[in-house]
Amino acid sequence: MNLPIPNLSEVVTVIPLPLSAILSWTSWKRLIVPGVLIYVGLCRALRYRREHALRRKLGYTDRSSFSRMTAVEAQQVVKFMATWEMPLMHFIALEFGLFKTYGIESISRLLLGTRNLTDPVMSLKRFEDTAALIGEFMLNPPTSERAMKGLARMNFLHSKYVKEGTISNKDLLYTLSVFILEPPRFARLYEWRPMNDMEYCAYGVFWKSVGDAMGIEYKGLLAHAESGWRDGIDFADDVAAWAQAYEVQAMKPSPVSAKPARALIPMITYWVPWFAKPFVADIVISLLGGRVREAFMLPEPDIAAAATVYSLLTLRRFVLRYLTLPRFFEFKRLGDPDPNTGRIAQPIPYGNYPFYVKPTLWNRWGPVAWAVWLYGGKVPGDDPEEYMPQGYLFSDIGPKNRMGLGIQEVEADTERIKASGWTGCPF
Numbered sequence: 001m002n003l004p005i006p007n008l009s010e011v012v013t014v015i016p017l018p019l020s021a022i023l024s025w026t027s028w029k030r031l032i033v034p035g036v037l038i039y040v041g042l043c044r045a046l047r048y049r050r051e052h053a054l055r056r057k058l059g060y061t062d063r064s065s066f067s068r069m070t071a072v073e074a075q076q077v078v079k080f081m082a083t084w085e086m087p088l089m090h091f092i093a094l095e096f097g098l099f100k101t102y103g104i105e106s107i108s109r110l111l112l113g114t115r116n117l118t119d120p121v122m123s124l125k126r127f128e129d130t131a132a133l134i135g136e137f138m139l140n141p142p143t144s145e146r147a148m149k150g151l152a153r154m155n156f157l158h159s160k161y162v163k164e165g166t167i168s169n170k171d172l173l174y175t176l177s178v179f180i181l182e183p184p185r186f187a188r189l190y191e192w193r194p195m196n197d198m199e200y201c202a203y204g205v206f207w208k209s210v211g212d213a214m215g216i217e218y219k220g221l222l223a224h225a226e227s228g229w230r231d232g233i234d235f236a237d238d239v240a241a242w243a244q245a246y247e248v249q250a251m252k253p254s255p256v257s258a259k260p261a262r263a264l265i266p267m268i269t270y271w272v273p274w275f276a277k278p279f280v281a282d283i284v285i286s287l288l289g290g291r292v293r294e295a296f297m298l299p300e301p302d303i304a305a306a307a308t309v310y311s312l313l314t315l316r317r318f319v320l321r322y323l324t325l326p327r328f329f330e331f332k333r334l335g336d337p338d339p340n341t342g343r344i345a346q347p348i349p350y351g352n353y354p355f356y357v358k359p360t361l362w363n364r365w366g367p368v369a370w371a372v373w374l375y376g377g378k379v380p381g382d383d384p385e386e387y388m389p390q391g392y393l394f395s396d397i398g399p400k401n402r403m404g405l406g407i408q409e410v411e412a413d414t415e416r417i418k419a420s421g422w423t424g425c426p427f
């Protein structure tokens with residue numbers, strides 16, 4: 001039987017469509033897969049480049065070299081972590097660290113007595129002032145006048161309560177401990193990488209120098225205070241052991257501690273829509289940890305909130321480590337002093353209100369400002385008597401009833417700190 005011979009033109013018109021699609025997909029696949037792999041490799045290589053470069057620059061290649069680390073070098077590392085490597089998580093770590101100190105009843109009792117945390121007006125300035133003051137001596141070189149004045153102003157604001165005995169040496173040491181320990185802990189648990197040993201050492205060195213400038217006594221509290229510490233790692237580990245034991249002793253369920261906790265959670269969830277506030281409050285509680293939560297007498301968080309936040313943090317860590325290029329610009333929180341007035345305006349607010357933020361076309365009329373305004377918040381330039389958009393002098397930092405006070409005391413303490421040699425190695 002003779003079969004009909006198909007027309008070649010008909011065959012050609014049927015085959016090329018799927019064949020061209022297959023060829024086209026194969027060519028794109030050949031480009032996409034290597035492109036993704038190259039991008040992931042580039043992210044990986046660049047992510048660790050600054051970390052390795054800083055270690056080479058400072059020359060701290062092994063544990064034996066850490067014993068000569070100075071406060072000046074340690075501050076460079078702390079600033080690097082806070083403004084380049086992990087600015088968001090570093091800020092959150094310090095915020096939650098300060099929150100954690102309120103689980104100590106004596107600290108909460110002082111806050112309640114001064115009304116600086118629970119008063120709806122005074123508490124707004126207190127949060128901003130605390131962050132600004134810490135930023136002055138944490139983000140400026142220890143050799144700078146700003147860093148030493150920031151420390152001196154903090155000493156002045158504490159001095160009244162130290163003399164009265166309402167702030168104890170243990171309270172000061174425990175507060176110091178959260179600045180040493182919480183950023184490395186948050187980095188280990190939630191960031192795209194944990195801190196390396198040089199960075200952990202730097203936190204011990206820098207905050208030991210700050211503690212010395214504050215006059216904190218370690219003898220009788222830290223295990224190796226008599227024999228001394230080899231380096232910042234030894235000191236940080238010693239502080240960690242003491243703080244853990246002190247929490248067991250002093251962080252107990254307390255109605256006193258519960259009051260500032262219930263005032264702080266609304267501040268943290270301020271920008272959250274009303275319908276999501278309970279869920280986000282549970283997220284905050286889940287990040288506090290069991291002991292702190294019990295001291296604040298807060299309920300156990302909803303399991304869905306805990307699962308959500310830890311899943312998101314795990315996803316964020318993966319994306320940052322493998323799929324995101326490192327920062328190209330430093331995250332700037334400190335402004336420069338005005339050459340005429342000496343006042344310091346902040347680029348962005350630390351908290352929910354525009355304290356010390358100079359109004360510009362962008363931050364007053366830009367899209368973010370419009371969103372804040374529509375939400376009912378304040379933008380830079382609103383209520384200038386309250387939010388001081390012209391910036392602050394060091395004498396402005398602190399409760400309103402102490403603004404303008406202590407100028408001579410701060411100057412004298414600045415000279416004392418300068419003469420103490422606090423910029424060198426504290427060991």
